[in-house]
Amino acid sequence: MKIACVGGGPASLFFAILMKRETPACDVTVYERNPAGTTYGWGVTYSDDLRDNLRFADPETARAVIDNSVSWGEWLVHLPERPGLVMNDEYGGYGISRHRLLDILTERALALGVRIETERTVTGLADVADADLVVAGDGAGSVLREHHAEQFGTEIEVGRNPYIWLGTTKVFDAFAFAFAETEHGWVWCYGYKYSDQYSTAVVECGPDTWTGLGFDRMPQAECLALLEKLFAGILDGHPLMGQEAADGTARWLNFRTVTNRAWSHDNIVLLGDAAHTTHYSVGLGTALALGDAAVLALSLHQEPTLAAAFARYERERKDEVVMEQRAAGYSARWFEELHRYIDLPTKQLLALLSFRHSSVLPHLPPRVYYGLGWTASKFLSVTGIRRRLLARVQRERLSQATQTR
Ligand SMILES: Cc1cc2nc3c(=O)[nH]c(=O)nc-3n(C[C@H](O)[C@H](O)[C@H](O)COP(=O)(O)OP(=O)(O)OC[C@H]3O[C@@H](n4cnc5c(N)ncnc54)[C@H](O)[C@@H]3O)c2cc1C
Structure with missing residues (x-):
């Protein structure tokens, strides 16, 4: 079978690894529009569930990911004029550099014989017409999905609040939530380490605060300087780092929640963010993308036809994804309605x-x-039990597949 994976993000790369490992004879190519070694974002968080699922799906990848991750055991909330407050009922987590994660997946994929073509932008199905199976892992703005938006039943909801994804040299010991009050309203930030040298900081505010403070028209350097001042209490003099837009402004965005009624059409199947996005305040998108990859690969190995495999993939993934998307939507709303709580x-x-x-x-x-x-x-x-049950069911399925090989 000839497989074209469009997009070289975590979803496509992990799927390519699992396909090639199980069926070395299949021909797998990953097409990535960016040059090798470049990506957006900084660090990503994950939980014990992902560690366990990775171990079952591909122990070698799991080892490399775990070895390159850092962890924390508590969450600290910082409010003006109040000391750092520990939130006891949130659990610890892990962080890894997005760059490093992609390097690990790329190295493993190449070692297994996957072809990776970088600086290859796929503009439509015609570019991969000779593939038997086309995996659209090209992210939230998927071109392949957009070309067949009607068949997939795509819906995109744009979030109200602007956010910006930043890095910093401040290494947070605990997951940090910080709220800063300005004359135009509240701005908040959450930060977590992803290596021994760097942390991620995601900053968000309401649209009126954003324009009131002039973030909508500020060059990146000025924006970072203002944010460093607002969050001086947690940054301890460390700088914030951004990935500026082509016109020199800071990369503020509004989160887009993507849903699709169907996850496949003909020989195209959606994977990861192309199929569904979950608001960043729950830190789950990468874990879900990797979970999709594992279940799709397993379905393709065990079902006799593409159609049967796609049906099983969608059946086994949708429940979990819809539940997490819903929870993420309420989490996003909590911040949009901060005035109710602050x-x-x-x-x-x-x-x-x-x-x-x-x-x-x-x-x-x-x-x-x-x-x-x-x-x-x-x-x-109840939500927690349901989540844990779904994670366990998933692990059992992967484990059964490992044992039957
Ligand atoms: C602010 C923020 C914080 C986040 N934090 C976390 C977190 O802590 N934990 C977590 O689990 N998730 C987090 N996420 C979500 C996570 O980044 C995504 O869910 C994850 O990257 C999805 O993986 P993917 O492979 O589906 O898509 P992507 O990672 O977006 O990869 C898609 C790839 O396709 C390429 N591509 C796009 N179009 C084309 C084309 N036409 N041709 C060729 N290549 C193309 C892109 O360049 C990209 O490399 C966060 C997201 C945001 C916005």
């Missing part, structure tokens, strides 16, 4: 920050929701 007593604010994925919270006065603490924790634990 003036609450500290204890309540922290509790509601950790309940931000709740579908009930937006519909109740925050103090009432907090007062019904038992309901909230019950809801949260």
Whole structure:
């Protein structure tokens, strides 16, 4: 089988690895528009679930990812004129440089015999017409998906708040949430380390605050200087680093939530962000992209036809993805409605920050929701149990596949 993977992100590369490892005879090419070694973003977080799933899917990749990751054990919230506050009910996590992750996946793919063609922009199906299977792993703005938007039933919802993805040389010991008040409203940032030298900082604010502070027209250097001032309390004198746009302005964006009614059409199948995006405030997109890759590869190995494999892939992934997208949507909304929470007593604010994925919270006065603490924790634990069950089912499926090989 001849397979064309469009896009050289985590989804495509991991899928290429798993296909080539299981079926060395298949011909797999990854087409990436950017030059080798370049990518957007800084570091990505992940949890124990991804570690375990990677171990089952490809122990060699898992080892390299784990060896190149850093971890933290607690979350610290920083509010003006209040000392750093520990959030006990959030659990620890891991961070890895996006660059490093892509290097690891690229090295493994090449070692298995995958062809990787960089600086190759695929503009349409005609560019990969000789492939039996076309994997659209070309990210949230997928060209292949856009060409067949009607068949995929694509919907894109643009988030209200501008955000910017930055790096810093400040190495945060704990996952840091910082809120800064300005004369135009609140600006917040969350930061986490992804190596022993660098951390990521994602900054967000409401649209009125953004224009009020002049972020919409500021050159990048000026924007970073202002953000360094606002978040001086957590940066300890370290600089922020950006990836400026071609016109010299800072790369502020509005998050786009992508959903698709169908994940395949003819011989094209959507993978990772091309199929679905989850708001960055839950830090899950890469894990979901890698999970897609594992389940699609497994389905292709075990089902007799492309159509059967696509149907199984979609059936097994959609439940988890839809649930995570919904939770991520509520998390995004929590920040969009920060005015509801920010003036609450500290204890309540922290509790509601950790309940931000709740579908009930937006519909109740925050103090009432907090007062019904038992309901909230019950809801949260139901969600948590469901998540853990889905992760376990996924692991069992991957493990069965490993054992039957
Ligand atoms: C601010 C922010 C923070 C995030 N933090 C986290 C986090 O902490 N943890 C986490 O798990 N996820 C995080 N994510 C999400 C994560 O980045 C994505 O979900 C993940 O990268 C999806 O992988 P992918 O391979 O599907 O797509 P991508 O990583 O977007 O890769 C797509 C690739 O396709 C290439 N491409 C695009 N079009 C073409 C074309 N026409 N021809 C050839 N190549 C093409 C692109 O150059 C790119 O390399 C974050 C996202 C944002 C915006």
